[in-house]
Amino acid sequence: MNSRHRVLGCAVLLGLLASALAPAKELPGDRSRLISLNSWAIDTRAPAAVPEALSFRPRAGDVSEVVLVKFSGPVTGLQLAALKAAGARIYTYLPHDTFLVRLPVGLAAQDGFRSAVGASWTGPYHPAYKISRQVAGTRASGKPTPKNKYRSLFLQVYPDADLGALRDSLLALGIDDVAGQAKNAFFSRLRLLVSDEDVVRFREDLARLPEVFWIDFEPRRRLLNDTTIWVGQSGLSGGQTTPVFTRGIYGEGQTIAVLDTGLDADMCWFRDTALGLPPVNACNGGTVTDPAQRKVIAVNFLWATECAGGVGGTEWDTQDHGSHVAGTAAGDDFANLLLHNTADGMAPGAKLVIQDGGYQIDNCGDLPGIGCPVVDLNPLFQQTYDQGARIHTNSWGDNENAAVQNNYSAGSQDVDEFMWNHKDFLVFFAAGNSGPNNATVSTPSTAKSAVSVGSTLRGTSADSMSTFSSCGPTDDGRIKPEITVPGSSIISANADNNTATNNCNTKSTSGTSMATPGAAGLTALIRQYYVDGWYPSGAANAADGFTPSAALLRASLVNSGQNMTGTTVMPANCQGWGRVLLDNTLYFSAAAETRKLFAIEDAGFPPGSSNDGFVFPVTVNSSGVPLKVTLAWTDFPSTPAANPHLNNDLDLIVSGPSGTFRGNVFAGGVSTTGGNADRRNTLEQVLLAAPVAGTYSITVRSFNVPNGPQPFALVATGDFPVSPGNQHPLANAGADQIAATNATATLNGSASSDPDAAPAPLTYLWSQVDGVPVKILNGNQAQATFRPDLPGTYVFQLRVGDGATTATDLVTVEVRRSKPR
Structure with missing residues (x-):
């Protein structure tokens, strides 16, 4: 960074610091008056x-101008519509x-x-709020900083x-040193690559700058x-x-992406003796694959230095970390395919897509392919998604001190x-190796919807945490x-x-790093279970097969969690919801x-939904098997400027003969009332x-859905009757239509159906x-009506339910001004 700038006084920002550091926690009091940011707590x-x-x-x-618009409680659909109608971006x-x-x-x-919009308060987004x-x-420090010790400063900028x-x-x-x-x-x-002196000099x-939203x-x-x-x-x-392998589930039909230091592709766990090395996408964002390859369908090189002059045979994995990780996820020794060999992976039947980030320690990381100048991970995920991967494993994280490791970063x-969006x-993501103290989990594993993986000891000692986790x-x-x-002490490929x-x-x-690909590989087995139609009958039936959402996979994985006796009882800071044990769920x-x-996947709640609920009844035959219910949803992204980070907030409630229980209210490793x-x-x-045996109602309720629709997944295990399975209803909100002002328009969902x-x-629920907000009449009928006063575009959602699950559809009504008579 160029230093052609006056040195600003520090008194203002040091005064700010005293205010900014304190509100890391929310201010006490009524949430109706508070705005909780990473850097500030605002009492309106x-x-x-x-x-x-x-x-x-x-x-x-x-x-x-950019402003904060606060509501006194969870935002309703009408308030959202009014805000947009007022011209808010x-x-x-x-x-x-x-x-x-x-x-x-x-x-x-x-x-x-x-x-007009139902807001309780509005105010400016002050520059002070932008500074983490x-x-x-x-x-x-007052001392010169060598360039190889510069830090990466991110400016988040308004998208327009x-x-x-x-x-x-x-x-x-x-400032002329923009690194991406x-x-x-x-x-x-x-x-920006900066020294601490630069940060002090330029932060105010x-x-x-009006384009800047957040600095961190x-x-x-x-x-x-x-x-x-x-x-x-x-x-x-x-x-x-290995009961999952015994049933013939090895991960076939699944593709796992591994972003690491690359792959030694001629090793016995990855080699295709007939086709040779897999196809390469050399730093071009390409998505070429060869599905005929028995294990690795593509290797995507990300580091320009490795691609310069062509990728040679000694550049596929120069550090060995990536080969070890890939082997743990899905390695399969070609000498005995799908038969257990030393160092075979968790899903030996799965295919792999490799993203080779290289290896070179610089200002931005150990993996230069995702360091400078990369500032957005979305294209990297998109590349593997386009290549067919639906599980993506990452054995890397931040390299900061523990005081800031557990935050929500731009990567999160x-x-x-x-x-x-997918x-x-x-x-x-790997949770990190800075344990055993609390609050040491690394970013980006702090993402709300990703799976962060901790490490246990191996083999018969797996009831205890690894001390580094x-x-x-x-x-x-x-x-x-x-x-x-x-x-701990995981045996895998050695490049x-x-x-x-x-x-x-x-x-x-x-x-x-070794635990994370293990979790990804085990999840590939869960995914095959659903895709091949093992649910609900417990036997493979192609007609029952479906593509599971990430939320359903996450709910199934977490529901399998086994409480570890060698650490604090679950749910806990170190073991989370427990050690993966697939036989607990499948x-x-x-x-x-x-x-x-x-298991249920539901289309969920529309934007502005609050205190709406769906009830799923289950019959428990006996007390001999625990009743375990897990709710998961893929949430709308937060921003590092916020704290806390939950956006769409759903609640789990289970009621029955044993009492009423809220999600995550535990004592001694089991749920407790209250x-x-x-x-x-x-x-x-x-x-x-x-x-206690009897009928239980599993309720999923919306508390706040500012960005919807918000789908969810629900998994429960217990002594239930065998279910023949329920076919999802089909929502049909009708064709888009044109209507006139000051006239009744009809919303017609009569074409919706339920196959079984x-x-x-x-x-029905419209x-x-x-x-512009309008009043919907007969909103719980197949046909509803509304009467618009103003021209414009109106969008409505129809939700249909069959008592077990729901489906949604949208219809757009273009309202034009009525011609005078």
Whole structure:
């Protein structure tokens, strides 16, 4: 970074720091008055305690401004529609019940605006709010900093901002060292490589730039099996058996993506003796694959240095980390395909897509292919998605000190953004190797919808955590990691950095890096279980097969969690919801098991839904099998500027003869009555060790859905009757139509159907999701009506339910002004 700039006084920002560091936790009090940011807690009933130098100052000629619009409670669909109708450009949701929007200058301050949209408060988004606690707390050392010790400073930028104009503004400030940039529909980014002196010198000026939304450090990205197979399938008391393999489920038809240091592709676990090396996409974002390859269908090189002049035979994995990880996920020795060999992976029948990030320690990380200048992970996920992968495993994380490891970073946001836009794509991240203390879990495993994986000891010692395994909670109090898998002394592939030697060597390595691909591979087995139609009958039936969502995979994985006796009882900061044990969840009829599986995917709740609920009844035959219920949903992405990070908030409630239980209210490792609803996690669980026999109602309820629709997945295990399965209803909201103002328009969902007409008659619910708010008449009937006063585009959602699950459809009504008579 160029230093052609005056040195600013530090008094203002040091004063800010005292205010900024304190609100890491929410202020006590009524959420109806509070806005909780990463850097600030705003009490809307008190004057803003913002330093003058970092308060918002309108500029001459501005036609719009960015403001905070707060509501007194969960935002309704009508309030959302009114906000959009007022011309608001909504950027993001912030806790609590607040939107960051762009409006015409002065509009937000008008009482009429607040009344029209139902807001309780509006106020400016001050430059002070843009500076993270870590950036605000940075001090200049007074000593020169070598360039190889510079830090990565991220500017998050409004998606409609002109990046070229922003770079001109940076040049005018004397900043010319931009190490990467990317446009993004959520928030665009620029990366600056800076010294601490630069941070102190420029942070206030950066915050005053109107294009900038958030300023934070981006952590460096660093690299963070024999017994794992039976531990993950049957557990410590299962006789070291592999019941999932026994049923013929090896991961066939599944593709796992591995982003790491590459792959020694000629090794016996990956080699195709007939076709040779897999196809290469050399730093071009390409998606070429060869599905005929028996194991690796593509290797995508990401580091330009490796691609320069062509990829040679000694550049496929120069560090060996990637080959070990890939082998744990899905390695299969060609000498005995799908038969257990030393160092075979968790899903030996699955295919692999490899993303080779290279290896070279620099300012941005150990994996240069995802370091400088990469500032957005979405294209990397998209590449493998286009190649057919639906599970993506990452044995890397940040390289910062523990004080800031557990935050929600730009990388966490990228993971949540991609998963929100691709709800059948599940991402795994290593929790980190900074344990055993709490609050050491690394980013991006702090993403809300990804699976963060902790490490246990191996083999018969797997009831104890590895001492290095990072623990939660996250900085906003979420449970991370979600699950654990053996990661100590794991035997897997040992690369020799040469793709012409056909080696078959192994080595033992420890780390959450080793646990994470194990979890990904085990999840590939779960995915095949659903795709091949093992649910609900417990036997393979192609007609029952379906493509599971990431939420269903995550719910199934977490529901399998076995409480570890060698650490704090679950759910806990280190073991999360327990060690993966697939036999706890997957039901096989041939085994004559008393424990059955109930699984649901639901279209969920429309935007603005609050206190709506769906009830799923289950019959428990006996107390001999625990009743375990897990709710999961893929949440809308948050932003590092927020704290806490939950966006769409759902609740799990289980009621029956044993009492009423809320999700995640535990005592001594089992659910207990009472307690409060969880307002942090995208996973909720109820566990009754010995449920009283009878009928239980499993309720999923919306508390706050500012960004919908929000689907969810529900998994339950217990002593249930064998279910023949329920066919989902089909929602049909009718064709888009044109209507006139001051005339009745009809919404017609009569074409909706239920293939099996069970378990109950169809129910209907109409709601408005866009346009000037209108009153819907007969909204719980197949045909509903509304009468628009104003022209414009109106969008409505129809939700139909059959008593067990629901489906939704949208219809757009273009309203035109009536011709005068």
